[in-house]
Amino acid sequence: MxxxxxxxxxxxxxxxxxxxxxxxxxxxxxxxxxxxxxxxxxxxxxxxxxxxxxxxxxxxPGLVNIHSHPSSEPMNKGLTDEVGTPGLYNSSLYEYLPIFRGDAEAVPNCVRVALSELLLSGVTTVADLSMAHPGWLDLLAESGMRVCVAPMFRSARWYTKNGHLVEYAWDEASGEKQMAEAFTLIERAEQHPSGRLFGMVVPAQIDTCSETLLKDSFTEAKARGLSWQIHAAQSVTEFHEITRRHGHTPIGWLDHLGLLSERSIIGHGIFLDDHPSTRWHTDRDMARLAETGTTVAHCPTVFARRGISLKDFGRYRRAGVNMGVGTDTYPHNMLDELRLVAYIARTQATNPRTMSSADLFEAATIGGARALGREDIGRLxxxxxxxxxxxxxxxxxxxxxxxxxxxxxxxxxxxxxxxxxxxxxxxxxxxRLLTIDYEQAAAALHEAQKRVMANVPNLDWAHRHVDEISPPTFRTI
Structure with missing residues (x-):
C-alpha cells in the first residue's frame, strides 16, 4: 500500500x-x-x-453536495434561466420541467457535464437524484467521484393544462414498483466494484407520493441504515396543495407521519409556516426541523432565478437546523453556489452577520456528511x-x-x-479532468438540446414554440 x-x-x-x-x-x-x-x-x-x-x-476537504440532478439539469442551460409560470407563483416545475427533457442519448452527456463541473469546483461527494437510466452506475463510477445513488420514485406525475392549475395523474401501483426497483439499484450500487457508490432513498416529491409510499419508503430506509430525502416546501403551489389535502403544512405533514429524523433530508424546505409567501396559522415548522435533527438541502440558484428565496440560511442555522448545500441546477459549480448562499442569506436577513464563512463551509462539508450518515468524509x-x-x-x-x-x-x-x-x-x-472528456460531452449536449427544442410544441399544453416560452436575449436579424 x-x-x-x-x-x-x-x-x-x-x-x-x-x-x-x-x-x-x-x-x-x-x-x-x-x-x-x-x-x-x-x-x-x-x-x-x-x-x-x-x-x-x-x-x-472535498465538498459534499447533497442535492443534484445530473441526468437532466445541464440540458436546461439557455432555456429556463428566466422562465417561471406567473400563474403558479413563478415556479418552473409544473409547466416547464416536463417539456425540457433530454432523450436517452442525451442523458449520459448530461451526467458527464454535471459531474465535470462538480469535480472542477471541488466536489468529491455528490447525491445524484435522478430517475433510473441505463448504465447509470458505471457512468457514475467512471467519473472517479464518490456518489450517493438516489433513484427517485413517485405515485403520481404532475401536469398543467392551463398554466395556473396543477393536476396529478395517480398510479400508486407504479410507485410501489418504482420503489422496489430503486432498492434493487441501491443494492447494486453498494456492491459496485468501484467501492465509491452508496445509496439513499428518495420518494420524489411530497405532493406526488401517496401516504403509503412515504411511510413504506421511510421504514425501509431506516431498516437499511440509509438516508431518506424528499422535495418538500419547494413551491407555494405545493404548500397550498398539501394544506388543502391534509390540513398541515408540508413540514407539518411529514412530522405528523413521523418522517422527520436525523437521516431525513428536505430538498429545499423554503416554504415553512412562517414564510411571508405562505403564512399559516401555526409557527412550528422550524422547530420541527431542529428538534428532529432533519437536514435542509439548500440550493439557492434555481430559486433565485425566479425571485424566490429561503428566509434565511443563518436563521435556520441559529434555530439548530442542520444545513447542507446542493447544486440543483446548472451550472453544477459548488463554489458559485456557496457564494450565492451567503449573498442571498445576507440580503434576505438584511444583516451581514446572519451567517459566517465558517457556517457556510461547514454546511458544504460536515453538514452534508452528517445528512448522508458519513463520518469519514467532509473533513481532513x-x-x-x-x-x-x-x-x-x-x-x-x-x-x-x-x-x-x-x-x-x-x-x-x-x-x-x-x-x-x-x-x-x-x-x-x-x-484538468483526468476521468471525463468534458469538452466532448458538452458538444454532444449542445446537439441534444436541439432535439429537445424541436419537440417542445408536442409536449407543451399550449403547443408553443420554444422561443415563445423562453425568448432569446436579443431578436435575431
Missing part, C-alpha cells in the same frame, strides 16, 4: 476533534494510504512513496477517506490570500482549484 504525502502545504483546513470544527493549520502535512488519511499535522516523519510539494497550496482527519482538494493560493484571483477560504469562495471560485483527489486517486490535475 503506497503512501502519498502532501508536504508543507501553505494552509490545511484541518478538523479539530476537540472543538468539532474546521481550523486553519499553516505549513502542515497530509499523508494518506490506500484511500485513507493517516496523518494531518506538522513534521510528518513516516515513509512516503509519493511526495506532493504543498508550497503555494491550500489543502481542504486521520481515518477519514482521502477526499482532498488542493487550491492554488498563488493564483492571481486568490491574491491577497490573507484568508484563503474567503478568497476562494468570494473571489477566485473554481479557477483556483488545482487538484482533486477522491479516495486517494487524483481525478483533477492542474485544473
Amino acid at each position: 503506497a503512501t502519498t504525502l502532501i508536504r508543507n502545504a501553505e494552509f490545511v483546513i484541518a478538523w479539530d476533534a476537540g472543538s468539532q470544527s474546521h481550523v486553519y493549520m499553516p505549513d502542515a502535512d497530509v499523508a494518506y494510504e490506500d484511500g485513507v488519511i493517516r496523518f494531518v499535522g506538522r513534521g510528518y516523519d513516516g515513509a512516503a512513496d509519493t511526495v506532493i510539494d504543498g508550497r503555494g497550496f491550500m489543502a481542504m 482527519a486521520p481515518r477519514c477517506r482521502a477526499d482532498i482538494v488542493l487550491v492554488d493560493v498563488t493564483h492571481p484571483r486568490m491574491r491577497p490570500a490573507r484568508d484563503p477560504l474567503r478568497s476562494l469562495i468570494y473571489a477566485a471560485g473554481d479557477r483556483a482549484v488545482h487538484t482533486v483527489i477522491v479516495d486517494g486517486q487524483k481525478v483533477v490535475d492542474a485544473g
Whole structure:
C-alpha cells in the first residue's frame, strides 16, 4: 500500500476533534494510504512513496453536495434561466420541467457535464437524484467521484393544462414498483466494484407520493441504515396543495407521519409556516426541523432565478437546523453556489452577520456528511477517506490570500482549484479532468438540446414554440 504525502502545504483546513470544527493549520502535512488519511499535522516523519510539494497550496476537504440532478439539469442551460409560470407563483416545475427533457442519448452527456463541473469546483461527494437510466452506475463510477445513488420514485406525475392549475395523474401501483426497483439499484450500487457508490432513498416529491409510499419508503430506509430525502416546501403551489389535502403544512405533514429524523433530508424546505409567501396559522415548522435533527438541502440558484428565496440560511442555522448545500441546477459549480448562499442569506436577513464563512463551509462539508450518515468524509482527519482538494493560493484571483477560504469562495471560485483527489486517486490535475472528456460531452449536449427544442410544441399544453416560452436575449436579424 503506497503512501502519498502532501508536504508543507501553505494552509490545511484541518478538523479539530476537540472543538468539532474546521481550523486553519499553516505549513502542515497530509499523508494518506490506500484511500485513507493517516496523518494531518506538522513534521510528518513516516515513509512516503509519493511526495506532493504543498508550497503555494491550500489543502481542504472535498465538498459534499447533497442535492443534484445530473441526468437532466445541464440540458436546461439557455432555456429556463428566466422562465417561471406567473400563474403558479413563478415556479418552473409544473409547466416547464416536463417539456425540457433530454432523450436517452442525451442523458449520459448530461451526467458527464454535471459531474465535470462538480469535480472542477471541488466536489468529491455528490447525491445524484435522478430517475433510473441505463448504465447509470458505471457512468457514475467512471467519473472517479464518490456518489450517493438516489433513484427517485413517485405515485403520481404532475401536469398543467392551463398554466395556473396543477393536476396529478395517480398510479400508486407504479410507485410501489418504482420503489422496489430503486432498492434493487441501491443494492447494486453498494456492491459496485468501484467501492465509491452508496445509496439513499428518495420518494420524489411530497405532493406526488401517496401516504403509503412515504411511510413504506421511510421504514425501509431506516431498516437499511440509509438516508431518506424528499422535495418538500419547494413551491407555494405545493404548500397550498398539501394544506388543502391534509390540513398541515408540508413540514407539518411529514412530522405528523413521523418522517422527520436525523437521516431525513428536505430538498429545499423554503416554504415553512412562517414564510411571508405562505403564512399559516401555526409557527412550528422550524422547530420541527431542529428538534428532529432533519437536514435542509439548500440550493439557492434555481430559486433565485425566479425571485424566490429561503428566509434565511443563518436563521435556520441559529434555530439548530442542520444545513447542507446542493447544486440543483446548472451550472453544477459548488463554489458559485456557496457564494450565492451567503449573498442571498445576507440580503434576505438584511444583516451581514446572519451567517459566517465558517457556517457556510461547514454546511458544504460536515453538514452534508452528517445528512448522508458519513463520518469519514467532509473533513481532513486521520481515518477519514482521502477526499482532498488542493487550491492554488498563488493564483492571481486568490491574491491577497490573507484568508484563503474567503478568497476562494468570494473571489477566485473554481479557477483556483488545482487538484482533486477522491479516495486517494487524483481525478483533477492542474485544473484538468483526468476521468471525463468534458469538452466532448458538452458538444454532444449542445446537439441534444436541439432535439429537445424541436419537440417542445408536442409536449407543451399550449403547443408553443420554444422561443415563445423562453425568448432569446436579443431578436435575431
